Amino acid sequence: MSEELRTLLALTLVFAPLSLLSIGGGAALLAEIEHQSVAVHAWTTQREFADLFAISRAAPGPGTMLSTLIGWKVAGFAGALTATALPPLVTSGLWRGAALGPLARLALAFGGGAWARSHRLRIDTGGRRRRAARIARRARCLGRGGAVGGLDIVPSESPSARALLGWRSGVRLGRRARSVVT
């Protein structure tokens, strides 16, 4: 029993950090998953890994099934469940803006800016839309909001998020920013 728990823990320790790195999709992680499961932990042989990869690609689903198969191979059904449920849990923890909320916003602000701008997408992380829109508009009114233009990161009213937005636009947004422009 404790042996099994230890295996599940090992799976967790491998896949949870990796899922935090999988920005833009899981394909980037293939090499590392292979390295971890073949060389480091000897969960599968090279041959088995190739087979599992093929199975995961032939089956339907959102492309996260390779970790499921490795989990299953190592620790049966419990392993499969652990490896499947983990990434959504970790990343949706990010989403909900709970403990790691600022981290997600940072990732958004840095990594996402260029991509979103090139696709002309407006990103809205929720919160008070109207107030955030005012902040963004103020940045634009001051004539230096070009950097905010294509990408309105519209955060909540948290000071750190406002500072981030201000920094990106080259405008310092004070606490009263929201009341200046209507």
Added chain:
Amino acid sequence: MQHTPETRRGKWVGLPALFVAFFRLGVMSFGGGTAGWLYREIVERRRWINDKEFLSGAALGRLVPGSSGVNLTVQVGQQLRGGAGAATAVLALLSGPLAIVLALAAAYDGVGQSHVLHAVLDGVAAAAIGLTFATGLKLVQFNRASAGPLAVTIATVLCVGVLRWPMIPVVLCIAPVSIGLALLDRRGRNV
């Protein structure tokens, strides 16, 4: 701002309906193109969310770590029914493929070391690797990339793919360099 709230929050989507929709989605989405299937199923057919909501969800899904399809699902479920909706949607999306994949894996174990099976799997793996490789090449955007980002890309490929260094430290070292280069580049362009 053009956020005209055409919110039809009157549209009440029950959790069972949500489950059924995303279960179908999970079973149908071959090849990992969950976002496309989700658009067809949820936006066009059922009209639960509109284009704008889908787009911002898709953008966020790409930017936040994790499988973009799963992220988008969390986002849509969350929008429709809050936390319970998000959990239901993800559960529904993953449970179908999970069952199928496990059945395939059990069959794989049962058949054992047959030559035919290995040949089939080798073929599938080769095609899948080709697709993944093509996606990577497309993402590099050779026509637009300047020397800095290309160097970062090549360095990452060398470290992780060829030298087989562990990925997390490599990314932790290279990411700041890459971000710094991008900032410098942008500053240069703005001036």
